[in-house]
Amino acid sequence: MSSAVLKISCPDRKGIVAEVCQILADCSANIIDAQQHREDLDSQFFMYVKFDCSELNCERELLENRLKEKSELIGFNWTLSFKDQKKRLAIMVSKYDHCLYDLLLKHKYGELDVDIALIVSNHPDLKATAEHFGVPYFHIPRNKDNREQADQIAVDLFKEQKIDFIAMARYMQILTPILIQAYPNKIINVHHGFLPAFKGAKPYHQAYAKGVKLIGSTSHYANEELDMGPIIDQVTVRVSHAYSADDMVRKGRDMENRVLTNAVKAHAADRIIVYKGRTIIFS
Amino acid sequence: MSSAVLKISCPDRKGIVAEVCQILADCSANIIDAQQHREDLDSQFFMYVKFDCSELNCERELLENRLKEKSELIGFNWTLSFKDQKKRLAIMVSKYDHCLYDLLLKHKYGELDVDIALIVSNHPDLKATAEHFGVPYFHIPRNKDNREQADQIAVDLFKEQKIDFIAMARYMQILTPILIQAYPNKIINVHHGFLPAFKGAKPYHQAYAKGVKLIGSTSHYANEELDMGPIIDQVTVRVSHAYSADDMVRKGRDMENRVLTNAVKAHAADRIIVYKGRTIIFS
Amino acid sequence: MSSAVLKISCPDRKGIVAEVCQILADCSANIIDAQQHREDLDSQFFMYVKFDCSELNCERELLENRLKEKSELIGFNWTLSFKDQKKRLAIMVSKYDHCLYDLLLKHKYGELDVDIALIVSNHPDLKATAEHFGVPYFHIPRNKDNREQADQIAVDLFKEQKIDFIAMARYMQILTPILIQAYPNKIINVHHGFLPAFKGAKPYHQAYAKGVKLIGSTSHYANEELDMGPIIDQVTVRVSHAYSADDMVRKGRDMENRVLTNAVKAHAADRIIVYKGRTIIFS
């Protein structure tokens, strides 16, 4: 079975569901899963429809055209993606390798429905790991004087390699607008703190100083405001007074893996819509 | 078996454990549990010793005198409490009753080793509930014009009733220094947010607006800075984009119960030491 | 807005979704949520559709008739329920009251979308609690000699009171077929162990003896095989060697509350289908 995901958003109005379902039915697309969400504050409507497209009675292009016509007529935003066209993922890393390993291993086990196209790092250290998993590794040095230049090199590489989205696997660098604007809501970062608390540098040390009893990690889309992009996933674990900041760093690794890998899975499966700084994530 | 808890804190130095254990051994106090903690940042030492005092070979007063002498000689802070002298708890409530029920029920089941001496409220609403559990209920009206006065009435009542510590079971009022200073590190508040994020009013609405994927609750000692006192316990639960702020309020109740009741248990069992705005909680 | 839930099950075949959606569309029923499930082992298909029925263009009965006709034509099982027709819940208790309190309180807070019609107990002890919440309390004594008789009295009472489903809130009695057969897949029991381990009596003592590091609770539909009915919800919490069986009993209460209350919520919202001894629970 081959499947596809259609996502729709628009101001809420009557009959939109029926009209969209009709188009799918006309094309012999069999609905597998349909979820809806409504933002009560401003009456915005969101729909996620997953359908079996293995027995379409027309070209995919024709289905797309019909959706385009209808959207122009009644006014809605839409995206359509087919599962057999895997998204291409680029991973950015620095020296810490735990998130990288988690992505590479979960991909190897068939849990991540993407092509891992390449790894970019500002250090040469993890080249052997990339090779062990057979993924091309690009070393793009980056320091405070060449940040724009380095990000431009990365963007050029990503465009050339037809990269769809990017996972910052503890990349530890603040991206310039060059990179962020090239991939809006397509760069997933993991912050090793429970946002919105503990933004910025050394969040575990901030958590220690405050005496929290849970530490957290957050994955989010990177935008131009540091650690303020739309949150995708969060996890917390229990700590006690006996944890030093270093112990928290240690304890935090598994959480960071989970929130980043979960976010990559959700993005790869087209289950996320970003709306007004928040994420709507269909399950 | 009757037990007692000795807590000690002082700048770290050699031999303190041995000297204290010697005093206990001399009095035939059998150590049941001994935990230590050291703050590396400023070399402060903390010790918790629980011992069987059912076969002491001397009066409790004599043991206390020996500890006092030793503490003056070598310099340490100490507290000693006996389990058979139950602490007296006052509960402060407003109109929400879930935390109140949790405390009353857990007490009924024998899980809270305290005497629930009385309930104070700024509303008359929960009087029937207090009566159902056989606990005296005091209605002390409170508004923005009589806050000092109301808190003074409460303090007088607490002093008269020999209250040892206080649980604010969603009391929803900002205490004046009159009450806070009368019971330093003895007033436990529950905040329905994951501190230090989402301080102050309507934390679930703040969480909703930020689009977090976990919501939390925090119990802490009330001090003069709103929602900034030493954290005692924290819990989080998962939410999604589909949760309205009201859904979060609903989901939050069980968390609020847990963090408040856990904090009351830990305080009642003399397992907490406050140091520089953080809590050390022996297990 | 008033909503309704339609549940369908049948051997999987093409077009069923479209045909059902068409009926709903024809009646101006606006789909809010649609979930599907397919059992791969025997190709069984299940669908859950929640729709807005506040602007139906026909009588509810007409919609029902059209579903009936279609189901006879193409062969599927279906149930339709309207949210404004609240289900009537009976609670059965013995002497333990924690699950009872959780149900009564969550109902009071508006979290349980049912009418709590009555409480039945084999002991008089919890009458005052029932009265405190304004729920009728029926004491039906039950011992090993009158079990059939007692269950018949209960069934008669439930029929007279138009009870839709039953929560055994730690009722601690083995029901006879008289009661079980009168309410198939409509009696929710809570077992204080992690089924299928630790069936039968004293599960916490069994867990202690085995030295487990997690204890669990399970809610399930009662059937004629003890503790073997379809599982609805399960929760575990961490314990250590230091927990006695009694400590586990204490720790278990909150879990028992959660699994029972969650199960009652899911049943009340018509989100459960039972198939071959397992539950399909739409979210």
Added chain:
Amino acid sequence: MSSAVLKISCPDRKGIVAEVCQILADCSANIIDAQQHREDLDSQFFMYVKFDCSELNCERELLENRLKEKSELIGFNWTLSFKDQKKRLAIMVSKYDHCLYDLLLKHKYGELDVDIALIVSNHPDLKATAEHFGVPYFHIPRNKDNREQADQIAVDLFKEQKIDFIAMARYMQILTPILIQAYPNKIINVHHGFLPAFKGAKPYHQAYAKGVKLIGSTSHYANEELDMGPIIDQVTVRVSHAYSADDMVRKGRDMENRVLTNAVKAHAADRIIVYKGRTIIFS
């Protein structure tokens, strides 16, 4: 600072703590942490003492002699281990590599206080992974006809390599008594099910068939009864009806990593005592 761990067990009697502490004090061993446990069923006493041994005023051997004398005089079992003498771990694997990676990575990050001496496998597949981490890899083929022989080869290798304990990282083989008896309570296995439910083969398939809502993993010491050895750690995660057995396998990997790595950490730190088929694990 260099530390040591002393573990003691014996029938409970007065004064044992004092006598042991005295020996430590006489040798200038500074107690860092002391935990006790008492089995109420048969009055057995257990003690864990961690002490700073960096300023002992005597040879370690003398301390050991004094403990030996005292244990013979008053009757207790004891073990003493020094943190600077790292335990040597052997890892046994088959073809699944997730638990292996977790152990190798956590060791690399400094979380596992052991020397990973070697990896043994019944397949050649993971040799490249072993080499990537610089750990010797021994391929010992094993089939149903040569099990005793293969296990004898393993035992000989382990003895020669001075292996202290063994982690079966999803080794997927039933050990013969030859190996089990050579390392009693020193072989840690991970079972991909929530013991004592779902023993033996294909536990996730058993869990699926039963319709559980949580799946679990268990680490335990291997003994001669399959999947019945003393439990060390357990973790559960939530599943739904939508999980196939294969989905559970996928979801289970992170749990299996956690319970095995946690067990290896606890064993490495000398925090475990096995008593009557249960583990006492100091924290």
